[in-house]
Amino acid sequence: MSYLESLRVFVRVVELGSITAGGRDMRLSPAAASTRIRDLEAKFGARLLNRTTRTLTPTEIGQVLYENARRVLATLDEAEAAVASHSGTPQGALRVAAPLGAGRRLVAPLVPRFVAENPEVQVRLRLSDRAVNIVEDGIDLAFYLGQPEDSTLIRRKIADCPRVLVAAPAYLAQHGTPEAPEDLKRHNCLLLRFPRSPEYFWMLQTPEGPKKLAVAGAFDSDDGEVLRNWALDGTGIANRPRYEVAEALAEGRLIEVLPDTPPVAAEFGVLTPHRELQDPKVRLFIDFAARELKGALG
Incomplete structure (x- = not known):
């Protein structure tokens, strides 16, 4: 051994x-x-x-x-x-990858509960907002938020994840509240950026259908939690998953911007490599996550 x-x-x-x-x-x-x-x-x-x-x-x-x-x-x-x-007894190491924000808030809390039900499994969780290569990195399953590009992987959608534009009351008091999507071009938009990042624009839902809007700002980061914290600090407008900012919205620390034209919802799901025989613990963890996260993304 x-x-x-x-x-x-x-x-x-x-x-x-x-x-x-x-x-x-x-x-x-x-x-x-x-x-x-x-x-x-x-x-x-x-x-x-x-x-x-x-x-x-x-x-x-x-x-x-x-x-x-x-x-x-x-x-x-x-x-x-x-x-x-x-x-019938799942066992061994299970390598799981997830984006930082979704990994911390959604996936990480699942791990102790899953292992409690399956004590012979060791879950190794890797969190990063950077794209991972599932095959080269030896990942058994990777959660995603958005639209994955790799068509060679098995893809299972768990749910749609609503997104919102948010800003702190202090920022809106100083810079004004956008009344139409085009107004965002005059604001400091907080962007998630890293090599090959798709988010150099925001896709908004409008009465005419999805609208692609180029936005810019003085700050960007490869960590979504940083963007949320910047928004809470009053530095600009962030485009974040609703589950991530729900508490701050309820407490009034953040205000939803342009609620009638919100960002297009992101797809939350799991990617796994093609294999002749899928390890039972992979399927078991995916089913567990889908069951536990049902209704948690709204």
Whole structure:
């Protein structure tokens, strides 16, 4: 088992390009991950990784080991899934990814309840507003908010997630309240931006149908929670999921802007890779999430 776990660590280190990141993904300290790599190098009598101050890449022998180890580990994972499907007891690690905001508020609270019902499963939750590569990153399922572009993945919609434009009372008192979508062009709009981000514009619902509106502002961030906090601080207008700002709206700390032409609702759902045999715990977690989150996004 130790040898197999060392191979798993090595594969993740190569895929993530870092011993620290690979170890963290496997719940190991950098020192423990380094020890696993050294054990493999001692076993094979060869250096497996080329290390510089900035990069880490496999040697020629390391690349051969990586390609073969990945195939072997994938076969073992499929075998475990097949056994689990017959035993009826879900077990093993489940790697779940989710956007930061939705992950913190919606997905993270599900994990303890799911594990309480399925104590043989270890859920490893990764949160990021950046796009993840499910296959390359070894993710079993990834929650999304919006419209995923990768058509090679299995997609399951859970619910529509209403969005709202919000601003603090102090901001509106100082800068005025927009009365029409075009007025947003004269306001400081808080944008979610990162490489390949689709949100360089806002799509609003109007009587004439969806309207794409280019907006701009002095602040942007790759963390949606930061945008919410900026809006609460009175710095501008944010476009956020309603569940994320519902409490602040109810308390009057935020005001809904342009309620008659709100942003188009975002789709909330799950992506999984195509596999001949889906691990039962993946399907079980998705069904659990769909059941638990029903009605929570409105």
